[in-house]
Amino acid sequence: MKLLALVGLSIVIAGCSSGTPESSQPAASAPAAAPPAPTSRVFFVEPTDGATVKSPVLLRFGAESFSIMAVPAGEVTAVRAGMGHHHVGVDIDCLPPGTEIPKADPWVHFGTGGAEMAPGMQLTPGPHKLTLQIGDDKHMTIAGLCQTINVTVAQ
Template sequence: MNAAARHRIPAAVRLLLLAVLLSTAPPLSAQTSQRQPAPRNALVYFHYPLDGLRVPERFTVRIGLKEMGVAPAGVDKPGTGHHHLLIDTDPGPPDQPIPSDYNNIHLGNGQTEVVVTLPKGTHTLQLLLGDHTHTPHRPPVMSQKITVYVR
């Protein structure tokens, strides 16, 4: 038997080692519970559109933020975050990263405005600030939900 063959670990043993390593890792809830703090007076809000406004199918959402700064996703700097635009959906669990899909638009480069295109009809919009890992702060910094009417 050569040296390489003697040092190979059988597949069953590798799986057992992996199971042991995973069972000793902190649970996902513990990993995500270290949410970034936010000042209680932090506020994210819509400059445009405002609640109840009629808008064209393609329009620009402009975002304001008070008592915190904006930093791109991945930048871990206290007192900062980046914007997420929630369209026709509610925020998810506050201790979990914000999903990225049609209804949860990430402005991960630190943008404070975004052009959106929505079909005709009634839509809800809400802003939610996320930290460097896309997780809401503690407490969450989110706007009121507004309604827009696409004509």
């Protein structure tokens, strides 16, 4: 039994030794890397860009390669990577990445993780720009997760 333990220990020590010269043969090629994950994006399902709509306007949102979740209850001390929630701005452009989305007009927050505003958003007749932007748990914008569409509200 002692002999077996001694042989095993010798093998472990020999395997950890750096005294063996490196092989001069080229390393086997690694398998091809998996293609990158699709780019995350956020978009309006309804209405579509250029649509003529009636008020109240039903808003439905979608997201790809990104998790839409409710903001955690209580004080948020850290953001969860790869997660956020929707915000809609009326007649405003996308905010720069890393900007806190105001909790006031013209922005509406969907902090419960919802993907729809029903019965809809009241808008005055005429042309409007609608901006859908993702915010993290601290309501900070995330690069690339914003879409702006134009709609016309019928009289």
